[in-house]
Amino acid sequence: MKIEKTEDIRKGLPVVGVEAGSLGEEAGIEPGDSIISVNGHPLRDVIDYKYFITEERLLVHLVKTNGEEWELEIEKDYDEELGLEFPPLRIRQCPNECEFCFVDQMPGGYRKSLYIRDEDYRFSFLYGNYITLTNLSGRDKARIFDQQLSPLYISVHVTDPEVRKLALQNEKASPVLDSIREMVDHGIRLHTQVVLVPGMNDGEVLEKTIDDLVAFYPKVMSLAIVPVGLTRHRENLPVLQPVDRDHAGRIIDLLQRKQEGFKKTLDYPFVFPADEMFIIGGRPLPPIEYYYDFPQLENGVGMVPAFLSDLELYSRSLPDKVKTPMTVSLVTGVSFYPFLRDALETIRVNGLKFQIFPVINDFLGHSVTMTGLLSGADILSQLKGKDLGDLLLVPSVALNDDQLFLDDTPFIALEESLKVPVRMVHSTARGFLQYIESLAS
16 A cells, blocks of 8 residues: 655665565565565564564565555465565674784785674574674663574673683673573573683583583573684694594583583583594594484584485485596585595496596685685685596585675686586585486486
8 A cells, every 4th residue: 555655764674675476576666675664563674574474364564666655455374484585684793902913814805795704693683693692782681682683693602701812802791691591581592602722611611601601501402612713824823732633522521521511411412523523533423313302503514414314215216327438526614525526426327337536625724625715816726727527516605695605716717727517516415415316417
């Protein structure tokens, strides 16, 4: 319904895209329109939009591109989306100066987004970004509690207040246990992590952190222990010790002892080492049962076992042969290479041969071995002149939404330089095998 135009037209939440066939399109919403309110609630950002459109009957007040104000009455199923797309949120910056911050270890001269130290509870809720709870205002907390923005993902690092101030390099950092207690008292669930820095937050300090956090279970749902990542770009930064093989082994042993105790008292292990801890420590990765409900899969906790399990499961449905014999090459990081190599040896499709190329990370340093942090330049320099067969596959985790590698190399540059068809495949086992299956059709 069109309503009388007012002189003071509010900006609202601008619509940048409308899905074809969606309720939004049917209602007449178009790119360029601005949503002012839903059921009388003004919209500050996309979180407000998602929160208020869950109702089955909506009164949407919007401003059209020509300045007309409309009110739309929309009936829908509970939680059904309208199919609207909005601009990305402007992310808040982190107030801390952590000496182990990965962002501060990036080489200069690349896209601005690589140097954003984010600390935004909205991104924690929407995307699982980790925050330290050091920049929340009273208004932020009121919104989190009122809208039950949960779960949130918290970088605790250490619960001892003085050690945490040192770790964050922030004398104003309030005691994290007070912040966590306030969150859980208001019904907010939390996943937590410790980035482990030898000599800073390990040993007895780590044990205390684990015991402090498990006391809030089940509202504090899990704790991941992740080894610190150190690049070769640490000019003007303090010298930090990496987690080496012996240290990783000791941490795994400690966490396994803790897990056994928690399974007896809570029927849940609560604390989990990241896959990288097992890899650094030269320990076999646990079976998928070890991870229970995979509470921190996207944080690299159980990601490799889950991939291998899914690969074994979904490979059963692959065809017996491909239509045209071909050799498919794959790019991966150094740490994942042996797992992928062994797994692909079990796949038997007549006419299909795999080649795997582990790419050493010269861009960030050889201690950085994850596939998601590969640069385009390293792939090009290490694969140039190699026999790549008929096709090169690159996992999507190494690229951003604009199909740029970490060093701003565009994806299309690979095919141009390597003179072989290059395709991006989803980084999950299922996504990879669906592409392989398409080769037989």
